[in-house]
Amino acid sequence: MRLIVGITGASCTIYGVGLLQVLKQLGIETHLVVSKMGQEVVSHECGMALEELKELATFYHDNDNLAAPIASGSFKTDGMIIVPCSMKTLAAVANGLSNNLLTRAADVVIKERRKLVVVPRETPLSLIHLENMTKLAKIGVTVMPAAPGFYHQPETIGDLVSIMVGRILDQMDIENNLFTRWGEE
Template identity: 80%
Template sequence: MKIIVGLSGGSCTIYGIGVLKVLKELGIETHLVVSTMGEYVAKHECGILLNELKDMATYFHDNKDLAAPIASGSFKTDGMIIVPCSMRTLGAVANGISDNLLTRAADVVIKERRKLIVVPRETPLSVIHLENMLKLAKIGVTIMPASPGFYHRPETIGDIVSIMVGRTLDQLDIEHNLFKRWGA
């Protein structure tokens, strides 16, 4: 598999880092693109620098590089996860604004009818946010708010991250054992 992972400037970068780590452990090829604010939030929230993020991915693409492979539909991938997804990035994707590699890669995934999962992090949500999410949902984009479940009785932040990462990977049919499933 080849998965594009986008980290934008929303809070909860810990979920994006979790996705990258699990995909690496599973031997899945990743193509990482990080927005300027995504880089800032990763450092601010998690103490993770851009070089450390790069090491978690198979390939790293600069957000300004609109000639990167992931900017073309002829470069086949199995999907894309934007985690976290800021409202700026969500709005750009919902309105076809491909002004950087992160939004262009999402646009390509949509036009090629591949799987796109966005993990928005904002609260409260405005009507504009909700309309942008609805617009994406109507064309088949999976909207996975950064809202973990607690039925598995998490005891650590890591447990909370695991359920969100696992549920996100479920959307791409990626097998994992990150949390105990309901009724299992």
Template identity: 70%
Template sequence: MRLIVGISGGSCAIYGVGLLKVLKELNIETHLVVSTMGEYVLEHECGYKLEDVRKLASYSYDNKDLGAAIASGSFKTDGMVIVPCSMKTLAAVANGYSESLLTRAADVCIKEGRKLILVPRETPLSPIHLENMLKLSRIGVKIMPASPAFYNNPKSISDLVAFMVGRILDQLDIEHSLFIRWGEQNG
């Protein structure tokens, strides 16, 4: 399996790092691209330098490198996850504005009919945000707001991250045991 992971400037960069860690443990090939604000949020929220996060991926690209493999539809992937996905990135993807490698790779997934999952983290949502999400959802893009569950009684931030990463993996049909599923609590 070959996946693209994008990290943009929305809060919750910890989900992107968590996803990369799990995909590495599962020996899944990853292609990472991080926006300028994504790099800032990684350091500000998580204390990670971009170089450290790049080590979690199989391959990593500069967001300005529009000649990278992931910018082409002929480079086959199984899909892409942008986690977190800023409203700027979401708007660019929704409107086909491919001015960076991150948004071009998402555009390629849409045009090639590949899985694309966006994990936005914003509140409250404006009508513009909602319209962009609806536009993307109608063409098959999965919109997964960074909304962890509490039915499994999380004890730590790691538990919250594991739940969200697990739900992303579910959308990619990747088996995992990151959290207890609803109905499995007592049995």
């Protein structure tokens, strides 16, 4: 399996870091792209430098490199996950603005009819945000707000990260046991 992972400048970068950690453990090939603000938020929220984040991915692509393989539809992937997804990135993807590698890769995933999961993190949501999410949902993009459930009785932040990462993996049809599912002991 080959996945593109985008991390943008919204809060909850811990979900992106957690996702990369699990994908690495599962041996899934990852192509990481991080926006400038994504780098800053990862540093602020997770205390990680870009170099540490790169080590979690199989391949890292600079967001300014529009000649990277993931910018082409002929480079086969199983899909893309943008976690967290800022409203700026969401708006760009929803409106076909491919002005950097992250948004170009998302555009390619959409045009090639591959799976795209966006994990927006903003509150409250404006009508513009909701319209952009609706536009993406109408074309088959999974819009999965960064809102973990509590039915599994989380005790740590790690537990909250696990349920979100597990649910993201579910959307990509990747088997996992990161959280207790409803009705399971």
